[in-house]
Every structure is written in C-alpha cells, then in structure tokens.
Amino acid sequence: MTQVRSRRERPAKPALSRPGIVTAAVALMRAEGLERVTMRRLADQLDTGPASLYVYVRDTADLHAAVLEEMLGQVDLAPAHGGGDWRERLTAVLRSYLGVLFEHPGLARSALVARPTGPNALALIESLLVILEDGDVPGPRAAWAVDLLLHFATATAAEQSTRTNDPAMGQQDEDMAVALRSASPAAYPRISALQDELLAGPGADRLAWGFAVLIDGIVHTGRPPAT
Amino acid sequence: MTQVRSRRERPAKPALSRPGIVTAAVALMRAEGLERVTMRRLADQLDTGPASLYVYVRDTADLHAAVLEEMLGQVDLAPAHGGGDWRERLTAVLRSYLGVLFEHPGLARSALVARPTGPNALALIESLLVILEDGDVPGPRAAWAVDLLLHFATATAAEQSTRTNDPAMGQQDEDMAVALRSASPAAYPRISALQDELLAGPGADRLAWGFAVLIDGIVHTGRPPAT
C-alpha cells in the first residue's frame, strides 16, 4: 500500500544511464552554471548518491566534456553550406561556436582541456573543413587550420566569459588598466606611449581583427609536409 | 627558559608578508604543482592558519596570479634587444614564455583568467612591443598583436601542458584519435579523408606553424582605428 502510494506521488525513479546523466547535467548547468555541476549535486538531482554516477562517468572532466559535446549541438553550421564569401562564412560558424561557449562561463575553460569527440564536435570540424575547401586552402593545411581556429575561439571564450560573468574578475581588468596607465615611461616607454591602444577597442573589434589575422595567415602560410 | 629554548631550536617564526607568502607559494608549486598550492596547505607551510593569509591575499585567484607574475621573471627577454630577424626574435621570446608555463601545468590555465600585472608582466609586454617595432608593425596594431600573441601562447600551454603532464588526460588524446579514425566517411567525408593530417605532426611543428600564421597575419592585416 505505502509502496503504491509513493509510486503515485512521484514517478518511479528512472534508471540511471549515461544519456540521462548528461541531460540532467546540462539542465543543472543552465540553472546554476557549470561550476555547480558537481558529482554530488548532480547525484542529488538524480535522487541517488555520488558513487552511483561512476558507473557511467569516468570522472568530473569526462562529465564536463560530455556536457560540452551536448552544447555543441547548438552551434549553427548552416553557413558552411550557404553561398557568399568563405571568410565571412568561416567567421560566422566560429562566432556561433563562441556564442555557445560564451553563454556558459566555465564551459569554455573546460573546452580547453577536455575536448569533446562526439558527433556534434565532428560536425563542427567537418563544417570548418568544408568552408576552408571553398577557400581553396589545401587539405593538409586546412586540417591544422581547424585546430588553430578552434583553439583561438576557445581561448578567447575562456578568457572573456570568465571576465565578463564573474563579478570578482572585473577587478582584474581594472588592475591591468591601472598597471598599464601607471607604467613608468622610463622603464616601459612603449607601454607608456601605447597605453590607450593597449586598452582600447571593444571586444568585438578585437575579435574580428583576430579572425582576420588568422584567416589571412592561414591563406599565406604553407605547412611543412607531414613527417 | 622553555621560551628561549624553543627560540633556539627553530628560528623565530618570520612575520607574514605578501612577498613572503608568494615566495612560499612558488616553492610549494615547484615541489608539488600549482594544484596543491591551496590556502590551507600554504598556511601549513607558513606555520599558521588559512585565515591569516587573507590579510595579504584577496583570494586563491589573486595568489595564483602573484605566483605567475613571479615566474614571468624567468622569461628570457634578451632576444628583444639582440640583432637578427625580428620574426625569429619574436618567436624566441614567446617560446621562452611558453617554456615557463609549460614547466608547471596549471600555471597556464590560471594565466588565461588571472592576468598578472606586475613588473615582470610589463617587461614581457614591452619586449614584444620592441620587437614588433623592429618589424615596422605600426604601434596601434602592435598593441593588439601583443595581446593576440600572448593569448595564443597561453592557450597552447594550457592545452598542451595539461595533456602532457596529467596521466589521465592522455586518454583524451586517444579518444580523439579513435573518434577521428572511426568517423563515418558518409557523414564526415573530409574528416575521413584528412584523418592522418588532422592527427599528424609533432607539437613543435604545429606550434611553429601557428606562430608563422600569426606573424604573417599581423604583418598583413590592418587594424580598425580606435573608437
């Protein structure tokens, strides 16, 4: 009797599974941020103990990588197959990737170390290769270029999203501004002279310039043959 | 009497100070790695409680940034003022910076978020500006280029050093290799075709190519005027 009752009051606890765990982890991240997606908190959410998760998940890094792979499904890959300037299409996809990371600080930081390898990650890589092909970048060079471009986007997201979203980190921007502005012209003449330029520019401009530099460099710089 | 004795047996506990704390933190990092440089462990080392450190250090991020600033003193800036090809001198300084980060995994990861602003950090920036000036890169563009170059080097170190030094992370390289090799040719034709190229190449070659791409791009890509 009591058993039936408790079954009615809340649905039978669903069996644990890796997809179920990852889905719950994504939900938890949306609600509280990736930092709060801990084994213990996630287990609470799933009505079990933390030890149970280790049947499906190697460790916390593995869990976070799985969350990232899931989120990569949201990257807009449509520009890969559209027409128009290939450089613009390339930056469009990268910007979309960046946007996903940017929304969830911590995700970018984990992306730097835990690279996802699921279908969404592969689709992103494939799309970038498609666009580089349209730009007549030779295959082997394109292979390395994909790495470089994702590397740059990920690092930018890791840096910016931490700074923007973490309240305490705004302080560090301030620290840097003060340090640059008060740099002694005798010891650091160029910093002194360029202080405004070093600090200047909205993030968007700097990002656009970064993409332009990379694409231009990729187009002009040959790769050594494989060994 | 007992007091005199105990004073002889170990020297009087030195007063706490920020420099003293940072020195101890660096020593602890050399011995056990940055992950183990925690407030509690560091306090133990200094014969006090963790609460005492908060008089001199804002939080853990601040502490780690101070450690990094200290380590930047080891970057070899000599190439900035030598003769020879400016591109080679630029990569020499960046390689030295990278070497410092590479020696201590975790340092690079913290460098991405906690940027040091002390004299060693400024000296590094100034040196890069000196070299870019030799390469006739216009000042405002050089200001942004410094950011881009350090950004790239830091991200590379964060990625590589974690992978190389963390035993469990080698697994992830393997995961990626398996994923790329087993990618369906139908769904991911280009990944399939380029799988060897995507995985190929020693880290050193890819790094050298990355620097070449960036420098080439910097030389050729104009910066929008400041707003």
Added chain:
DNA sequence: ACCTGAACACCGTTCAAGT
C-alpha cells in the same frame, strides 16, 4: 592592525557490502 580557532558549506573518489 594583525592574527587565529573554529566553524560553515562544500568538494572528488574509493570501496566494501548489498541486490
């Protein structure tokens, strides 16, 4: 002003024991 003990609110991971 500086320092501290103690507490609060957490972590990841393992392992023996159960089903």
Added chain:
DNA sequence: ACCTGAACACCGTTCAAGT
C-alpha cells in the same frame, strides 16, 4: 552488473574573538 552508504582526504572563505 549495477547501485549504495559511508568513509577518506581534502577544499575556500568568513567571522568573532583575541593580541
């Protein structure tokens, strides 16, 4: 095979109280 309670070995940070 899967799941779990309990334990081990840690964390950062705050705060009232002392000197």
